[in-house]
Amino acid sequence: MAIEVALLKSIPYFLGLSTAELEAIRKYVFEQAVGKNDMILMEGDPANAVYFVVSGAVKVFKTSVEGKEQILCILRPGESFNDVAVFDGGPNPASAIAMTPVLLYGINRANVETILRDYPNLAANVIRILSKKVRHFVSLVEDLSFRHVTDRLAKLLLEYATDHGTVAGEPGARPRLTQQEMAAVVGTAREVVGRSLKALEEEGAIRMDRHRIVIVNKKRLEQMSGVGAGSG
């Protein structure tokens, strides 16, 4: 399928470029269709191209040596990834996987340099996009390094379950919280809440039971959240 100028226009990287300019840039763009759950990039591999999501959703993540995953961002149509590696010449800083069937546009590193040289107006777009990414990652670093998100999440779960007097198996009105709401309450990103819930489950403090978060070890949660810390 040919690269469509109309689709290029919808990508923030190319904001403000004329149709004639996009027509000229089009020859540098390649298309890549990726199946659901297929890896697009592997962390540490040489970076060959910057990619733009045309359709579908892409998860960008890092994996620890223990196999724990930290989502860095979920990318939707119009958004780009692997820009940093293409601009600084280093390897892919993170892995990327297709969450759905994905259509990507890509531009090889050498061609990115050519385009930026020929269309310097594009540089302002790139700076804006990279700045937005830096802001997102700075916020994520803050969450991951300075805050004990898991401990605060433990406190939130305890408070919610306790305040509303809910016991598994008992009927009645129960408070329900989305992971986004939990993130807002403990002051973190939804991506971090997902990982923290997994951590609590691995600790044996909770059990994810479909739409229920079951507190199976209340004492452990209390220890983590600092409730009753003086008891022992």
Added chain:
Amino acid sequence: MLVKPILDEALCNGCGLCVDVCRCGALVLVKKIIKIIEAEDCGYCTQCELVCPTGAIQCPFEIVIEETIEIGPEE
């Protein structure tokens, strides 16, 4: 009745990302608006909520305490 993700049709922009990410085929687009079918297959993985760009899907959790016999930390 099985608890399902909550859909806000007014917020749905018909992008279909949730349909594509759904592991069990429980979501479909009908006239560009999201609907749930065969909800008994839904494992509540929350991926649809995660990819939704407009907040049209919510997967809220009940938070409950399991009634267990207290076991002392050590003998």
